[in-house]
Every structure is written in C-alpha cells, then in structure tokens.
Amino acid sequence: MGIRTHLLWICYVFWTSEAWDVYLPSSIKALERSCVYIPCSFDYYRNPPTRPSRVVWYHWYPNDVIDQYRGRTRVTTGNKRCSLYISRVTSFNHGEKLYPWVDPENVGRITHRFFDKTVRIEVVEDPEITITVQCSADHTCYRNSPTLSLNIPPKDQHQTENSLGGGVYRVTKTTDFTIMKQDETIECTVQHHGGKRARRTETSIPLRVKAKHLMNHCSWQVYHLIGFICVYISKRKL
Incomplete structure (x- = not known):
C-alpha cells in the first residue's frame, strides 16, 4: 500500500467515524443495593444501522457482555435511544466503565469507535x-x-x-x-x-x-x- 493510498484510507476512516455520535454521561453515581438508569442516545447522518433497536452494552474492553450483569440489565431503545438500566447495584460495580454499541453485527469500528466514549459507575454506600x-x-x-x-x-x-x-x-x-x-x-x-x-x-x-x-x-x-x-x-x- 502506497503512502497516498494509506493517507486516503486514514481520511476515509476519519470521515466515516465522524458521521456518528453517542451521547451519555462520562460518569454517574449509583446507590449500592439500588438501581441506576444511564441515559444514552445516538445520532448519525451517514452509514445508518441495519437494526437501530439492537443495542449491546459492553464492559471496557472485552468482546462480549460480562456475566455479572446478566439478569440485572434492561436496555431502552427506539427513537435513537440506547439507555441502560441496572438493578441491584453492588460495590463490585464501582469504577467500572461501560459503553454501548448500536447494531454491532452491522456497524463496525470503522463506522464509529463506540468504545472511545464510556460511562464510569461511581457506587456510593449512603444516599446523598x-x-x-x-x-x-x-x-x-x-x-x-x-x-x-x-x-x-x-x-x-x-x-x-x-x-x-x-x-x-x-x-x-x-x-x-x-x-x-x-x-x-x-x-x-x-x-x-x-x-x-x-x-x-x-x-x-x-x-x-x-x-x-x-x-x-x-x-x-x-x-x-x-x-x-x-x-x-x-x-x-x-
């Protein structure tokens, strides 16, 4: 691959990834033994998803959803939403970083680097x-x-x-x-x-x-x- 071709490829990746954006807080407080609702939405003006209601949340940075969240989560989709509800918050959730991926089977990392924007969970023992x-x-x-x-x-x-x-x-x-x-x-x-x-x-x-x-x-x-x-x-x- 020549230098010109390489530069064109980098520009294409940058141009493609800029077509998407995800909106979620960088951190959120969660009361231990309670629940937390993480607001999330996304938008795009190129490269639309095949299944926009298909949203998967990941832990930074494995290739799949971690087991400790199974049975404790619910994702709100539709109208470009990707919000996550977590029940029974524990101290083990403290400091964890999560991120959503919209239609992961069809929207690849070249289209948008979803893992570049995460939300950090801060677990507190007592209510403020x-x-x-x-x-x-x-x-x-x-x-x-x-x-x-x-x-x-x-x-x-x-x-x-x-x-x-x-x-x-x-x-x-x-x-x-x-x-x-x-x-x-x-x-x-x-x-x-x-x-x-x-x-x-x-x-x-x-x-x-x-x-x-x-x-x-x-x-x-x-x-x-x-x-x-x-x-x-x-x-x-x-």
Whole structure:
C-alpha cells in the first residue's frame, strides 16, 4: 500500500467515524443495593444501522457482555435511544466503565469507535442529602439593604428582597448544600448599613434519615430600627 493510498484510507476512516455520535454521561453515581438508569442516545447522518433497536452494552474492553450483569440489565431503545438500566447495584460495580454499541453485527469500528466514549459507575454506600438553606434579614433601610453571607460553598446562591408592608423589607439568600458529614454547621451572617452585624448558626440533621424534616429557627436582633435574622433549613433525600 502506497503512502497516498494509506493517507486516503486514514481520511476515509476519519470521515466515516465522524458521521456518528453517542451521547451519555462520562460518569454517574449509583446507590449500592439500588438501581441506576444511564441515559444514552445516538445520532448519525451517514452509514445508518441495519437494526437501530439492537443495542449491546459492553464492559471496557472485552468482546462480549460480562456475566455479572446478566439478569440485572434492561436496555431502552427506539427513537435513537440506547439507555441502560441496572438493578441491584453492588460495590463490585464501582469504577467500572461501560459503553454501548448500536447494531454491532452491522456497524463496525470503522463506522464509529463506540468504545472511545464510556460511562464510569461511581457506587456510593449512603444516599446523598441536599438541604435548601435560606438566610433572611428584615430591615427598614430600603436604599441600603443588609449584606447576607453563608459559610458554605457559594453554589447557585441567589438573593431576593420583598416588601412586608409598613416600611419593613425582607432580604433573603437561598442556596442548596450537599451534606458530606454528620452535624454540618451552617452559619449565616448579616451586616446592616452602618456596620452592625449579627450571626446565626444551625447544625444540620444527621445524614441517616427516614423522613423529611423542616427546621425553622428565627432570632431577633435590634439594629437601627429593626433587624431580623431567620435561618431556614429544609431537607430532601436524593
């Protein structure tokens, strides 16, 4: 095979493989002893599959489906879907990389290198718990609202201000926070115009819970005319 022929072959393989794409997360968390649903879809504009509903998931990188998944999986196909459902997740699944192959008997690796895009399973022993934290302060200094701050990572924090009537306004900061250890301490600090400050702390509910809980603790502090701090924590189990 000459150099020119070799280059043409490489270009053909690249041109062919670019006609396909598979969409799936690079990693996904799965709760031990529970199940996990891995969303997957694909698309193409050349070299269509003969049987688009034929989807096989592989472990990286044998030539066949591994035995430990037999009887525990179900594949959702149709409308260019290739999603995988796995039941009874175990610790042995942790760190495993999987990938789908659409119509493997007819769509070869020259058409698309399916094994180049995998999803890694991350098995967790305990369910994650995300709480919604709200820190509020009432004030009557409308043109100079107090500043609120939290001692937790600023993930999607947003702040609002509403009138309560009678010249009183409430400024509220809201954010979501994932509890990573027992008895997380959450601290809200408010600084009013003129320098007066107040601080309120709350300890989160332990990680292992069986029901939803709400805590609503408020404390009054007097600054200028009025100052009010309220720390509100709600919990949702993921």
